[in-house]
Amino acid sequence: MRGRxxxxxxxxxxxxxxxxxxxxxxxxxxxxxxAYCHVDFTAETPRVxxxxxxxxxxxxxxxxxxxxxxxxxxxxxxxWLQIHRDWxxxxxxxxxxxxxxxxxxxxVLGISLSALLAGDRNLRWCSHQARAALCRVSSGPTASSxxxxxxxxxxxxxxxxxxxxxxxxRR
Numbered sequence: 001m002r003g004r005x006x007x008x009x010x011x012x013x014x015x016x017x018x019x020x021x022x023x024x025x026x027x028x029x030x031x032x033x034x035a036y037c038h039v040d041f042t043a044e045t046p047r048v049x050x051x052x053x054x055x056x057x058x059x060x061x062x063x064x065x066x067x068x069x070x071x072x073x074x075x076x077x078x079x080w081l082q083i084h085r086d087w088x089x090x091x092x093x094x095x096x097x098x099x100x101x102x103x104x105x106x107x108v109l110g111i112s113l114s115a116l117l118a119g120d121r122n123l124r125w126c127s128h129q130a131r132a133a134l135c136r137v138s139s140g141p142t143a144s145s146x147x148x149x150x151x152x153x154x155x156x157x158x159x160x161x162x163x164x165x166x167x168x169x170r171r
Contacts, residue, residue, distance in 0.1 A: 007034040025068040026050045042085045088113040
């Protein structure tokens with residue numbers, strides 16, 4: 001365990017067992033900021049994302065199961081990331097060269113997650129449809145006001161407004 005707080009590990013805790021007996025499924029080193037995971041239920045089968053937070057703006061992303069991380073994604077560490085179903089979209093904070101193409105900071109790139117995992121590195125500038133999907137995701141009732149995808153073209157904003165249900169309070 002790292003320090004007294006244990007911020008450098010992810011444990012699988014099952015109800016009814018003492019928390020200190022929960023199995024460690026992901027761990028980082030003591031010079032990292034933290035480690036955590038997120039279960040994505042938007043896919044056909046739930047996916048477990050492990051995040052190794054290097055510092056405030058940088059992190060490494062791993063995909064895995066409840067048994068632990070299995071695949072480290074080859075991505076810049078200083079991106080914003082949004083995953084929904086099979087969409088994998090990033091917004092760059094710094095320039096990134098991939099597949100012989102250099103993308104400028106603030107570029108939004110997307111690819112099918114299954115294609116990325118199969119080795120495809122042909123990330124493309126997000127189309128209107130991908131941006132609209134992200135706007136719906138990032139403008140939902142649980143969306144963070146800090147989402148880098150919440151500001152986009154007027155078409156996306158209109159599309160997102162049409163998707164909202166009448167009578168649902170917005171924060």
